[in-house]
Amino acid sequence: MIPETKQMQLEIGGKIVTVETGKYANSTNGSVTVRCGDTMLFVHAVVSKEPRVGIDFFPLLIDYEERMSSIGRIPGGYNRSEGKASDKAILVSRLIDRPIRPLFPKGYRNDIQIVAQLFSYDQQNQPDTLAMLGASCALMLSGAPFEGPIGAVRVAKVDGELIANPTHQQAAKSALDIVVAGTHDSVIMVEAGCKFVTEDDIMEAVEFAQEEIRKQCATQIEFAKMCGVEREEFVNPYDTTEITKIIEETAHDMIVDAYHNFDRTYRQEKLEEAKKLVKEKIDALPEDHPIRTMIEETGVDFVAEEFKAAEKHVMRAMILDEGVRADGRKPTEVRPIWCEVGVLPRAHGSAVFTRGQTQVLSVATLAGPGMKQELDGVDPETEKTYMHKYIFPGFSVGEVKPLRGPGRREVGHGHLAERANIPALPSQEEFGYTIRVTSDVLESNGSTSMASTCGSSMALMNAGVPVKCMIGGVAMGMIKEEGYEPVVLTDIQGIEDFLGDMDFKVTGNDTGITALQMDMKAKGIPNETLRKALFQAKEGRLHILGEMRKAITEPAKSLSPYAPQICTMTIPVEDIGTVIGPGGKQIRAIIDASGAEIDIQDSGVVTITSNDQEGADIAKKMIKDLTFKAQEGMILKGKVVRIIPIGAFVELAPGKDGMVHISQVCQERIDTIEPHLNVGDEVIVKVIKIDDKGRVNLTIKGVTEEEKAQLN
Numbered sequence: 263m264i265p266e267t268k269q270m271q272l273e274i275g276g277k278i279v280t281v282e283t284g285k286y287a288n289s290t291n292g293s294v295t296v297r298c299g300d301t302m303l304f305v306h307a308v309v310s311k312e313p314r315v316g317i318d319f320f321p322l323l324i325d326y327e328e329r330m331s332s333i334g335r336i337p338g339g340y341n342r343s344e345g346k347a348s349d350k351a352i353l354v355s356r357l358i359d360r361p362i363r364p365l366f367p368k369g370y371r372n373d374i375q376i377v378a379q380l381f382s383y384d385q386q387n388q389p390d391t392l393a394m395l396g397a398s399c400a401l402m403l404s405g406a407p408f409e410g411p412i413g414a415v416r417v418a419k420v421d422g423e424l425i426a427n428p429t430h431q432q433a434a435k436s437a438l439d440i441v442v443a444g445t446h447d448s449v450i451m452v453e454a455g456c457k458f459v460t461e462d463d464i465m466e467a468v469e470f471a472q473e474e475i476r477k478q479c480a481t482q483i484e485f486a487k488m489c490g491v492e493r494e495e496f497v498n499p500y501d502t503t504e505i506t507k508i509i510e511e512t513a514h515d516m517i518v519d520a521y522h523n524f525d526r527t528y529r530q531e532k533l534e535e536a537k538k539l540v541k542e543k544i545d546a547l548p549e550d551h552p553i554r555t556m557i558e559e560t561g562v563d564f565v566a567e568e569f570k571a572a573e574k575h576v577m578r579a580m581i582l583d584e585g586v587r588a589d590g591r592k593p594t595e596v597r598p599i600w601c602e603v604g605v606l607p608r609a610h611g612s613a614v615f616t617r618g619q620t621q622v623l624s625v626a627t628l629a630g631p632g633m634k635q636e637l638d639g640v641d642p643e644t645e646k647t648y649m650h651k652y653i654f655p656g657f658s659v660g661e662v663k664p665l666r667g668p669g670r671r672e673v674g675h676g677h678l679a680e681r682a683n684i685p686a687l688p689s690q691e692e693f694g695y696t697i698r699v700t701s702d703v704l705e706s707n708g709s710t711s712m713a714s715t716c717g718s719s720m721a722l723m724n725a726g727v728p729v730k731c732m733i734g735g736v737a738m739g740m741i742k743e744e745g746y747e748p749v750v751l752t753d754i755q756g757i758e759d760f761l762g763d764m765d766f767k768v769t770g771n772d773t774g775i776t777a778l779q780m781d782m783k784a785k786g787i788p789n790e791t792l793r794k795a796l797f798q799a800k801e802g803r804l805h806i807l808g809e810m811r812k813a814i815t816e817p818a819k820s821l822s823p824y825a826p827q828i829c830t831m832t833i834p835v836e837d838i839g840t841v842i843g844p845g846g847k848q849i850r851a852i853i854d855a856s857g858a859e860i861d862i863q864d865s866g867v868v869t870i871t872s873n874d875q876e877g878a879d880i881a882k883k884m885i886k887d888l889t890f891k892a893q894e895g896m897i898l899k900g901k902v903v904r905i906i907p908i909g910a911f912v913e914l915a916p917g918k919d920g921m922v923h924i925s926q927v928c929q930e931r932i933d934t935i936e937p938h939l940n941v942g943d944e945v946i947v948k949v950i951k952i953d954d955k956g957r958v959n960l961t962i963k964g965v966t967e968e969e970k971a972q973l974n
Contacts, residue, residue, distance in 0.1 A: 270485040274298070274415065274474055275426030279392065281399050283489065292403030292491075296396040298427070300384035305396030306377045307404045313371035316561030320366055323375045326354040326393055328640045332383040338638045348639050352673045354378075354390045358397045360781050361443035361451040365409040369498035371562075374406060383640050386429040391416050394443060395478060402486045407496035409785065411486075412450065413478030414443040417467040424470045430642050438463060440778075442471035446479040448786020452766075455681045458774025461796040469789065500560065504553055505544070505568045512540050513569070517576050524590035526619065526707070537569050574761040582746045588757050589618070594798060596736070596753040596805050601716075601813035603724040610825045611725025613813070615717035617806075618755060619707035624717030626699045626725040628825045630859040630871025633696040648687055649698045652676030652714055658706040675711040676701070679735075682715045682769035682777040683722065686729045693728055694828050694869055708755035709737035715769050715777075716810055725825070726818035733776060734810060735769035736802040738795045742784055748791045752802040768799040772807060826859075826871045829878050835866045837889040848888065856881035890915035892958045896949040897969045900960075902939050910939045912947055912960055920958030922947060929963050946970050 267284040279298045287293040292307040314321050328351050330337045330344060337344050347355070358378065378393040394414035401408040418428035418436035425432055433439050440454035449468060456464075486493075513536035520532035544565055547554050557564055580586050585593065597618030606612040611626035635646040652675045656663025668676070679701060687697070699721055701714035712735035719733040739754035739762040751758055759765050763784040769777045780787075787795075833841065841862065842849045849860055858872035858881040868885060872878040892898075892914060900912035900919070909923045922945075925931075927938050939945070947960040948969065 268485070268489050270481055270488070272477060272481045274478070275428065277387065277427065279395070281396065281485065283399075283403060290400075291405065292400040294396050294399045294403065296392045296399070298392055299387040300382055301380075301387040301389050301392065302382040303389055303393055303396055304379045304381060305393060305400045306379075307397070307400035307406070308375050308377075309404050309406045310373040314373055317371055318562050318564075318567050320363065320370055321373045322359065322363055322366070323373070324355045324359040324362075324378075324397070325375070326351050326358060326378045326380075326390075328380045328383075330638075330640065332380050333385060333640050348637075349673050349677065350637075350639055350641060352670050353677055354393060356670055356674050357390055357441065357443075357451075357453060358394050361394070361412050361414070362397060362401070362408075362410070364450060364782055364785055365412070365445070367407055367409070367496050367498070369500060370407060370496055372406070374401075374404075376400060380640065385640070385642050386431065388416060388427065388430060388433070391427055391441060398478075399482055399485065402482050402493075403489055403491050405491055405494050407494045410445065411479045411482040412443055412445055413475030413482075414441065415471045415474040415478075416441045417471050419463070419467070424467060426471070426474045438467060440464070440467050440471070442468055442475065444472065444475050445786055446476050448788065449780075449792060450782045450786050452778060452780040454775075454778045455684070456770075456775050456777065457685045458771065458776060460774060461793070461800060464775060464778070464796060465789070465793050468792065472789075500556055500562075500564065502564050502568050505564055506571070508543055509540050509565075509568055509572050512543055513537070514572065514576075517572055521573075521576050521580060521588055524588070526589065529588070533573065537566070540569060541565055570761070573757075577757065577761050578741050578743060581741045581749055581751070582743060587751065589755060593749055594752045594801065596802055597755070599806060599809040601720060601810055603720050603814045608824055610822045611721045611723070611727070611818075613717050613720035613724055614704075615713045615720065615810070616705075617709070617713055617716075617753070619705055620703075620710055620713050620755075621705040622701050622703050622710060622713040622717045624699055624701045624714060624721040626697060626718070626721040626727065628695045628697060628725060628727075628821065630826060630828060631690075631694055631696055631861045631869050632859050632871070633698075635696075647690060647696045648680065648684060650676050650680035650683070650714070650718060651698070651700045652679060652711070653700060653702045654706070654710065655703065658703040658710075675714065678711050678767065678769075678777060678779055679714040679718055682735055683718050683729075683733050685776045686719070686731050686733050686771070687722075688728050688730070694830060695727075695826075697722070697725075697727060706756070708757075708759055709753065709767070711735070712737050712767055712769070716806065720810060720814050723814050723817045726821040728817050731771040732807055732810060732814075733769055733771055734803050734807040735767060735777075736799050736806055738764065738766040738768065738799050738802070740764035740766070740784075740787065740791065740795065742787075742791075748788070750791065750795045750798050752798055764795070766795050766799070768796065768803065770800075770803060772804060826873050827875060827878055828869060828871050829882065830870070831868050831882060831885065833862075833866050833868055833885065833889045834891075835864070838862055838864075838866060841868070841885055841888050852881050852884045855884065860885075887915040887918075890918055892918070892920060892949050892952060894949050894952060897946065897965060897973050898949070899944060899946050899973060902941050902943045902945060905935050905939065905941060907935075910935055912945060914947075914958070920947070920949065920960040922960045922962055926950070926959075926961040926963055946973060 269282045283294045290306040291309045296303045376397045391414045398411045418433045419438045437457040443451040516536035520529045599617045603613045699718045703710045715735035739751035739758045742748040766780040856877040858877045861869040870881045900914045903913045904911040913919045948965045951959040
C-alpha cells in the first residue's frame, strides 16, 4: 500500500518547484523530495532525542551528496564508486549550513544531521538552492526548535532583467551570480561571484531575492501546518546566572582593562589570568553546589562559555559607547599593511600580504594546458585552468596541530579567493597557461581569505600573468544591539569575527565587485545596514588596493626564466590522427625527443609547452614534418635521397618526397644526373605540379635567385 503523501508547490523564477513528504525515508524526523524540472533531491533531517554530553557547541552536520547516476554516468576512478565529497559538494554543504545554524536557540545541543542527496539532475535547474529549500522544509517537519523557515534563491541578470533560480546556461550569460538566503524579514547569508558589478547592482539583486524568499517562507509555514507538525519549544535547562555573577564580581574590571589595552599579547595574558581566577573561585565552591554539579553532570565548560559572553559584552560596549575597537582602531579603519613580491627565487610568481597580525604567502605556478584540472562531477563544468588552494596550518595561530588535508573551511576560503580573481584573468586564447595559486597562511588574526585574495592577485602579477586589473578584498563586521544603531566594522580581526554579528567579505577592483560572502551570527541584517556595509567595504577595498600598489602596479613584462614556454600552431583536423599515431605512438615519440608537453584540441590547435626553446622548436618541427603537404609554387629545401636515370627524388619532409625530372635540373640540357646531383646533396626546389595521384613534381632550374634568397 502506497503511503499517503502531502505536497506543496511554489513558483520560483517562472518554474514550478514541488516539495513532497510521506513517501520515502519515514524513519527520519523530517524528509522531503524537492523537484524542479528533472532535477530532483531527497533531503532528510534527523534529530537526536537527547543533547550530546560534554560539548559547548551546537552539533549541526550537513552533508550534500551528488550521485553520478543523476546524470546517467558511472563514476571514474579504480573502484567506479563515489569517493570523498567533491569541492562542489563541500561548498553546497556550507551553503546549506550557513543560514540554518544561526536559527537555533542558545544552549541547544541535540545532534542534528541534514542529508541532501541529488538523485536526478537535468544540468539546467541548479540543485544548490533547491537543497537549501529542502533542508529548511525537512527541519520544519522535524519539530526541532528551528527558528525558521528560510528561503533561498539564486539571482542572475540577463539582458537587463533579474531572473530567480536561473539555469546554468542563463547564469553563464550574467555578470552577476548571487545566492541569497534569509527569513521572511531579513537576509542571513549572501554568496556571490560577479564580473565587476556595482554595490547598487548587489542591493537590487538582494531586494529582488527577498520577494522570492518571503514566498518560500510563507509556503513552508502552511506546509508544516498541513502536515500537523508542532515545533518544539526549547527552554535552556541550564541556569548559568550564578556563574555570570561570579565572573562579574571577580573578573569584570580585568576584562575591561584587557580590552582597553590594545596590545593583543597583553590582552590574551590578562584574560587568561582573569579566567584562572574565576575557575579557582568555582573550584572552591562546595562539591554539592549546583554550579559544580551542573558542570560535572554535563561535561560542559560553562565557565569558559560565560566568560566569552562577558568578553563579548565588554568588546561590544567599547564599540557602541566609545567608538573604539579592541585594537584601538575606529570602526572604518584598516590595520597597517605591508606587501612584497618576488619573495621566492625559483617560483614563477610569489607575494606576501601582511595586514596587522594576518600574513599570507601566495605562490603562482604556470603549466601547460595538459595540467588543467579534470572535474569528475555532475555539473556541466568539466575542467578548470585556474585553481587556488588555501592552506591554514596550526602554527599560524600558535597551536600544535597535525598537518592534514583541507577541511570544509579551507575549501570554502580557497574557493572564495579563487572566485574573486577569476574575472581579472585573461582568456585561454590570450594566455594559454594552466595556473595554480597556493596561499599559505603564516599568521592569522582574522580575514585570511581576504589576505589570500590580495596575495593571489599580486603573485599573478609577479608571475607575468596579463591580468586585467589588481583585485583586493576586505572583511566587514557588525555590532548590533537593541537601542543602538548597528555599527559596521571595516577589516575585522579574529575577536570581532568571533564575538561580532557578521562576517561579510567583499572583493573587487577600484570600480566593481568580483565576489562576496556574508554570514550572520545574528538572525539577519536590515537592508539599510547591508547597503552601508557594501559602500564602507568599497572605501576599505580602495585603501587596501592602494597599499598593494606600493609593492607592484602592473604584471611583469616577462615570465620567470623558470616558467615553461608555450607556443601554439594549427594543423588540419584530418592530420590529428597522424600526429597522435596508432595508440599514441607518434606523439609519444615527439614528447620523448623534445621533452615538451603536447596538447591537441579537436579544432586542430596544438599547444606546445616546454621548459626550453630548443625543445619547443624540436616538437614544432616534428609536427610540421608529419603534417607537411606540398602545394604548387612552394619553395623548399630538401635532400636528394635517390637517383634514377630520368631524375632525382628529393625528401621534402620525413617520409614525403618529390621528383626532379632530368630536364628540370639545369638550365642546359643534360644526359645524366650524377655529375650534377648526388645522394645526400641539399637542394632548393620548387613545386611545379601535383598530379591526380598526389605525386609531386619539382624543379631546381626554375627557382630564381630572389626565391632562393627569400627561403634563406
